[in-house]
Amino acid sequence: MSAISLGQATVLGIVEGITEFLPISSTGHLKIAEGLMGIPVDDPAVVGFSAVIQVGAIAAVLVYFFKDIVRIATAWVRGLADKEERYHHDYKFAWWIIFATIPIVVVGLAAKPLIDGPLASLWVVAASLIVGSGVMWAADRMGRHKRGEDDTDLRDAMLVGGSQILALLFPGFSRSGATMSTALMLDLDRVAATRLSFFLGIPALTGAGVYELKDAVGTGAGTGPLIVGTAVSFVVAYASIAWLLKYVAQHSFNAFVIYRLVVGVLLLGLLTTGVLSA
Numbered sequence: 501m502s503a504i505s506l507g508q509a510t511v512l513g514i515v516e517g518i519t520e521f522l523p524i525s526s527t528g529h530l531k532i533a534e535g536l537m538g539i540p541v542d543d544p545a546v547v548g549f550s551a552v553i554q555v556g557a558i559a560a561v562l563v564y565f566f567k568d569i570v571r572i573a574t575a576w577v578r579g580l581a582d583k584e585e586r587y588h589h590d591y592k593f594a595w596w597i598i599f600a601t602i603p604i605v606v607v608g609l610a611a612k613p614l615i616d617g618p619l620a621s622l623w624v625v626a627a628s629l630i631v632g633s634g635v636m637w638a639a640d641r642m643g644r645h646k647r648g649e650d651d652t653d654l655r656d657a658m659l660v661g662g663s664q665i666l667a668l669l670f671p672g673f674s675r676s677g678a679t680m681s682t683a684l685m686l687d688l689d690r691v692a693a694t695r696l697s698f699f700l701g702i703p704a705l706t707g708a709g710v711y712e713l714k715d716a717v718g719t720g721a722g723t724g725p726l727i728v729g730t731a732v733s734f735v736v737a738y739a740s741i742a743w744l745l746k747y748v749a750q751h752s753f754n755a756f757v758i759y760r761l762v763v764g765v766l767l768l769g770l771l772t773t774g775v776l777s778a
Contacts, residue, residue, distance in 0.1 A: 503545040508537055509725035510732055513553055517736025520557035520705075521698065521744060523636060523677035523756050524763070528625040531671060532767060535622060535776045542620050551712035552726055556733035558705045561698050564741050568699075589650060593699075596654050600661025601703045607665050608708065619669060622771055622778045628672030629764030636681045637757045643684035649692040656686050661700045672764070675701060680753070690748040698741070 504512070515533045519526040530550050531541045539546055562569060575590030585591055608615070618624075663682040667675035676697050683693030770776040 503543055504539060504549055504722060504725045504729075506725055506728055508539065509549075509553075509729035511537070512550070513556065513729040513732025514736050516550075516553050516729070516733040517557055517560070517738075518740050520554060520733070520737055521561070521676050521701075521741055523674050523680050523753065524760055525625070525629060525632070525667070525672045525674035525677065526554070526557075527667070528629055528672035528674070528763075531620070531622055531625055532763075532776075541622065542617065544616070547616050547620070548712040549726060549729065551708045553709075553729040553733045554705045555709035556730035557737035558702055558709065559730075560734050560737035560741060561702055564738060565698065569702075592654070593652070593657075596652075596657035597661075597699055597703065599654065600657040600700055601707075603658075603662045604664045604668060604704050605707065608668055611669060615668060620671065622767060622776060624670055625672035626764050626767040626771065628670040628674075629760045629767065632666075632670075632673040632677050632681075633757045633760035633764065636677055636753055636760070639681035639684040640690075640753045640757075644687045645684070645689040647686070647688045647692065649688075649695055652688070652692070652696060656683070656688070656696070657700070659686065660696055661704075664700065664704055674760075675705075677756070677760075684753075690753070691745065694745060694748050 512530060512533060515529050516526055519529045527550065534541050534546060534550075541547075572590045572594050575585065575588050576594035578585040579588065579591035579594075660679050660682045663678040664675050666678045667673045679697040679700060680690075680693045683696050684690070688696065767776070771778055
């Protein structure tokens with residue numbers, strides 16, 4: 501028997517697609533949804549399933565930013581062969597993405613037992629949602645929003661990329677929330693911060709999905725639910741990306757801060773009253 505049904509896979513795919521790139525924690529929302537549906541959040545098959553359906557959301561980023569990715573990849577290849585091309589920002593940016601991915605890979609492999617075990621608790625999710633909202637609120641006000649995407653450098657990429665570790669260790673903090681908050685603290689404008697978060701998330705999330713694939717299939721997640729969940733997350737994530745970029749161009753992150761606080765407090769209430777099990 502599959503640990504996750506097709507109906508549950510559809511719901512989780514929708515949750516993943518909506519929340520993966522919004523700064524509200526996809527992992528946290530997936531765990532909450534799993535808990536409400538009676539799915540054990542620490543089941544290896546469920547953990548693997550959650551990682552694999554992220555690939556659908558990443559595929560949405562690849563499609564949405566296809567022209568940008570081709571431009572950056574082309575500049576990188578040209579730079580490898582031609583020294584003159586190495587002064588191009590896109591060539592440097594490609595290397596920065598590679599370098600900025602290394603910290604999360606190292607920590608992810610080293611801390612996997614903790615990430616899949618004690619840190620998967622819904623208590624951790626609730627606390628991280630609340631603490632992360634405070635960080636985002638402060639970052640949005642501290643940042644001067646004066647730097648664009650072309651102003652980014654290696655330091656920016658490493659700091660923003662490294663901040664993904666917070667979401668890895670504390671589900672609920674939000675990978676997007678951590679990276680966007682860090683970028684805002686570095687004075688990037690909201691659109692540049694959001695786009696940088698997208699690009700830095702591509703290798704990390706794709707690698708996690710591929711790494712977890714064997715465990716997800718081998719421990720009973722089921723091929724059908726995996727396909728459905730991934731396909732649904734792709735469609736929903738594409739729409740979510742388009743909406744988010746338009747939204748941050750004209751609005752602050754206040755709505756996300758308030759939403760995170762509300763969800764975090766509600767989750768604490770559900771855990772305290774025993775409605776949900778941690």
